[in-house]
Amino acid sequence: MERQESIAYIRRLLEKQEKLQNLNRAVQETSAALDKAQRALETYKTRITEESAQLVKKQREALETRLEKSVQAAVRRVEQAEKKRVQEKEKQKKGHIADATQEYREQIRQTRSRIKADIRLDGIPFYCSSGLWFSLYMPAYLTDYLLIGILWLVSAVGLPFLIYMLIPDHRMWQFYILFPLFVVASIVIYIETAGRTRKKHKNTLSRCREKMNMIHDLKKHIRKTEKQIHKSDDESPYELKELDERIQQARKDLETARNNQEAGLQEFEQQIRFDIIEEFRVKSQEKLDELTSGISQLTREKNLTMEMASELQLEIVEDYEEQLGAENMNRSRLEELLSWLEEGSADTLEKALVLLNAGEKTAAAEPMDSAGAGKAAGD
Secondary structure (H helix, E strand, O other), rough: HHOOOOOHHHHHHHHHHHHHHHHHHHHHHHHHHHHHHHHHHHHHHHHHHHHHHHHHHHHHHHHHHHHHHHHHHHHHHHHHHHHHHHHHHHHHHHHHHHHHHHHHHHHHHHHHHHHHHHHHOOOOOOOHHHHHHHHHOOOOOHHHHHHHHHHHHHHHHHHHHHHHHOOOOOOHHHHHHHHHHHHHHHHHHHHHHHHHHOOOHHHHHHHHHHHHHHHHHHHHHHHHHHHHHOOOOOOOOOOOHHHHHHHHHHHHHHHHHHHHHHHHHHHHHHHHHHHHHHHHHHHHHHHHHHHHHHHHHHHHHHHHHHHHHHHHHHHHHHHHHHOOOOHOOOOHHHHHHHHHHHHHHOOEEHHHHHHHHHHHHHHHHHHHHHHHHHHHOOO
């Protein structure tokens, strides 16, 4: 057989072997699909009753979920209506407190204005009109004395300690110096400020202190009024009728939703569940026929593919195996044979076969020669 004819001959064989391999793979895949379909059919037959019960359970759960959502929506509407009522009541309560304490607040504003006017007319520094100044230099309540103590701690201890910590590589003796300095400075500043204000304008500031006491009492009345209003259960001052009607309507809707929930579940148990079972019976028969039809189709495909593979295998044996020999039918040897023909090492198929077989003998003889050479070297 000539070189080009031999090359085409080998290539056709390789193509047919590849086609046969694909057919065998298709047979395996079809067989696996067929086995899977048969298992599915058997599983389906044994689980029809169970699936029917599961479907009924699923439908019931879906109904319960839907009805429960309706109930929960009604509950949320009730909660929102009640929350809105609370918010509106608080809003109106704030307005009620503002109205009830308006007179006190107006008195406080006027008293503050008179304090500022007295201080301005007497030439007293403006900062003496603040509540902080009166707490520090003319204390009258426990809170004033507590404030004085806190400010003394901050100015005499806190500030020197802060400066001490900001000094690089600070030492303890530095704090011992800073502490008395700040104590002395605080005392001097306090006495100096008191001398320029409290001692110099004692009468005016005493009258202002009395007015500050009035403000303190008025604030106390305001807090008392606020506390009474907050604790009172009387809702007559508030306009809540519309919101109460909304709450009543929302509660009626909630009751209706719960009644519908009970009626819906009762209807399901008495009728709907049986309709579902009947519908499932019809659908299961259709599915059974579909699975059976699929198995029949896969069986036909498998048989047809097996028949094609058998015919191709017989064709390869008859057309090639007798010519090439069974030992040369694997793909690697055929590719080696084809490479010798394509490279021109052999110009006929017969010569290529001789070279292929000679290469095997040479490869088998090489280990023996290596062993002999090693033995000779040892001698």
